Amino acid sequence: MKNIRQLFKDKDYLLEEPEVEQLIAYCEELQDEIVEFKFEKGKSKEKVLLEIIREISNSCQDIQKQQLEHERFDYEAPDYRNAVLNLKKYLDDRCREERIYF
Structure with missing residues:
Protein backbone atom coordinates (compact mmCIF):
# COMPACT_ATOMS: atom_id res chain seq x y z
CA MET A 1 0.00 0.00 0.00
CA LYS A 2 1.42 3.34 -1.02
CA ASN A 3 1.58 6.24 1.34
CA ILE A 4 -0.73 8.94 -0.03
CA ARG A 5 1.99 11.55 0.35
CA GLN A 6 4.26 9.55 -1.98
CA LEU A 7 1.84 10.28 -4.80
CA PHE A 8 2.68 13.97 -4.47
CA LYS A 9 6.44 13.61 -3.95
CA ASP A 10 7.26 15.46 -7.18
CA LYS A 11 4.69 18.20 -6.54
CA ASP A 12 4.99 19.05 -2.86
CA TYR A 13 3.26 22.39 -3.35
CA LEU A 14 -0.02 20.52 -4.01
CA LEU A 15 0.00 19.14 -0.47
CA GLU A 16 -0.95 22.59 0.80
CA GLU A 17 -4.13 22.77 -1.30
CA PRO A 18 -7.33 22.36 0.80
CA GLU A 19 -8.76 19.73 -1.54
CA VAL A 20 -5.57 17.67 -1.35
CA GLU A 21 -5.52 17.99 2.45
CA GLN A 22 -9.11 16.71 2.53
CA LEU A 23 -8.18 13.86 0.20
CA ILE A 24 -5.23 12.90 2.41
CA ALA A 25 -7.38 12.98 5.54
CA TYR A 26 -10.01 10.81 3.83
CA CYS A 27 -7.39 8.31 2.63
CA GLU A 28 -5.92 8.05 6.13
CA GLU A 29 -9.39 7.31 7.54
CA LEU A 30 -9.88 4.60 4.93
CA GLN A 31 -6.50 3.08 5.75
CA ASP A 32 -7.50 2.91 9.44
CA GLU A 33 -10.78 1.22 8.50
CA ILE A 34 -8.92 -1.30 6.35
CA VAL A 35 -6.61 -2.16 9.24
CA GLU A 36 -9.58 -2.60 11.58
CA PHE A 37 -11.38 -4.77 9.03
CA LYS A 38 -8.33 -6.99 8.54
CA PHE A 39 -8.09 -7.39 12.32
CA GLU A 40 -11.75 -8.37 12.60
CA LYS A 41 -11.49 -10.67 9.59
CA GLY A 42 -8.46 -12.36 11.15
CA LYS A 43 -10.52 -13.39 14.16
CA SER A 44 -11.42 -16.80 12.81
CA HIS A 70 -11.76 -25.96 51.24
CA ARG A 96 -24.31 -17.54 19.89
CA GLU A 97 -22.33 -14.26 19.60
CA GLU A 98 -19.73 -15.85 17.34
CA ARG A 99 -22.26 -17.96 15.40
CA ILE A 100 -20.62 -21.23 16.35
CA TYR A 101 -22.96 -24.21 16.32
CA PHE A 102 -22.27 -27.75 17.32
Whole structure:
Protein backbone atom coordinates (compact mmCIF):
# COMPACT_ATOMS: atom_id res chain seq x y z
CA MET A 1 0.00 0.00 0.00
CA LYS A 2 1.42 3.34 -1.02
CA ASN A 3 1.58 6.24 1.34
CA ILE A 4 -0.73 8.94 -0.03
CA ARG A 5 1.99 11.55 0.35
CA GLN A 6 4.26 9.55 -1.98
CA LEU A 7 1.84 10.28 -4.80
CA PHE A 8 2.68 13.97 -4.47
CA LYS A 9 6.44 13.61 -3.95
CA ASP A 10 7.26 15.46 -7.18
CA LYS A 11 4.69 18.20 -6.54
CA ASP A 12 4.99 19.05 -2.86
CA TYR A 13 3.26 22.39 -3.35
CA LEU A 14 -0.02 20.52 -4.01
CA LEU A 15 0.00 19.14 -0.47
CA GLU A 16 -0.95 22.59 0.80
CA GLU A 17 -4.13 22.77 -1.30
CA PRO A 18 -7.33 22.36 0.80
CA GLU A 19 -8.76 19.73 -1.54
CA VAL A 20 -5.57 17.67 -1.35
CA GLU A 21 -5.52 17.99 2.45
CA GLN A 22 -9.11 16.71 2.53
CA LEU A 23 -8.18 13.86 0.20
CA ILE A 24 -5.23 12.90 2.41
CA ALA A 25 -7.38 12.98 5.54
CA TYR A 26 -10.01 10.81 3.83
CA CYS A 27 -7.39 8.31 2.63
CA GLU A 28 -5.92 8.05 6.13
CA GLU A 29 -9.39 7.31 7.54
CA LEU A 30 -9.88 4.60 4.93
CA GLN A 31 -6.50 3.08 5.75
CA ASP A 32 -7.50 2.91 9.44
CA GLU A 33 -10.78 1.22 8.50
CA ILE A 34 -8.92 -1.30 6.35
CA VAL A 35 -6.61 -2.16 9.24
CA GLU A 36 -9.58 -2.60 11.58
CA PHE A 37 -11.38 -4.77 9.03
CA LYS A 38 -8.33 -6.99 8.54
CA PHE A 39 -8.09 -7.39 12.32
CA GLU A 40 -11.75 -8.37 12.60
CA LYS A 41 -11.49 -10.67 9.59
CA GLY A 42 -8.46 -12.36 11.15
CA LYS A 43 -10.52 -13.39 14.16
CA SER A 44 -11.42 -16.80 12.81
CA LYS A 45 -13.71 -19.30 14.50
CA GLU A 46 -10.63 -21.29 15.40
CA LYS A 47 -9.22 -18.36 17.37
CA VAL A 48 -12.58 -17.77 19.04
CA LEU A 49 -12.83 -21.43 20.03
CA LEU A 50 -9.31 -21.33 21.45
CA GLU A 51 -10.25 -18.25 23.48
CA ILE A 52 -13.36 -20.03 24.79
CA ILE A 53 -11.34 -23.10 25.73
CA ARG A 54 -8.84 -20.91 27.61
CA GLU A 55 -11.66 -19.24 29.53
CA ILE A 56 -13.18 -22.61 30.42
CA SER A 57 -9.78 -23.92 31.49
CA ASN A 58 -9.20 -20.87 33.70
CA SER A 59 -12.63 -21.35 35.29
CA CYS A 60 -11.84 -24.98 36.03
CA GLN A 61 -8.52 -24.00 37.61
CA ASP A 62 -10.31 -21.46 39.81
CA ILE A 63 -12.71 -24.14 41.03
CA GLN A 64 -9.81 -26.50 41.73
CA LYS A 65 -8.12 -23.78 43.81
CA GLN A 66 -11.35 -23.27 45.75
CA GLN A 67 -11.54 -27.00 46.38
CA LEU A 68 -7.95 -27.09 47.67
CA GLU A 69 -8.66 -24.16 49.99
CA HIS A 70 -11.76 -25.96 51.24
CA GLU A 71 -9.76 -29.06 52.05
CA ARG A 72 -6.86 -27.17 53.59
CA PHE A 73 -8.76 -24.63 55.70
CA ASP A 74 -12.11 -26.42 56.05
CA TYR A 75 -13.96 -23.65 54.17
CA GLU A 76 -17.36 -23.99 52.60
CA ALA A 77 -17.18 -26.28 49.56
CA PRO A 78 -17.46 -24.69 46.10
CA ASP A 79 -20.91 -24.70 44.53
CA TYR A 80 -20.12 -27.03 41.64
CA ARG A 81 -23.68 -27.06 40.32
CA ASN A 82 -23.74 -23.27 40.04
CA ALA A 83 -20.23 -23.23 38.55
CA VAL A 84 -21.25 -25.71 35.84
CA LEU A 85 -24.42 -23.73 35.08
CA ASN A 86 -22.40 -20.49 34.76
CA LEU A 87 -19.87 -22.22 32.54
CA LYS A 88 -22.65 -23.59 30.31
CA LYS A 89 -24.27 -20.14 30.08
CA TYR A 90 -20.92 -18.56 29.16
CA LEU A 91 -20.33 -21.19 26.48
CA ASP A 92 -23.83 -20.79 25.04
CA ASP A 93 -23.58 -16.98 25.00
CA ARG A 94 -20.16 -16.91 23.32
CA CYS A 95 -21.16 -19.48 20.71
CA ARG A 96 -24.31 -17.54 19.89
CA GLU A 97 -22.33 -14.26 19.60
CA GLU A 98 -19.73 -15.85 17.34
CA ARG A 99 -22.26 -17.96 15.40
CA ILE A 100 -20.62 -21.23 16.35
CA TYR A 101 -22.96 -24.21 16.32
CA PHE A 102 -22.27 -27.75 17.32
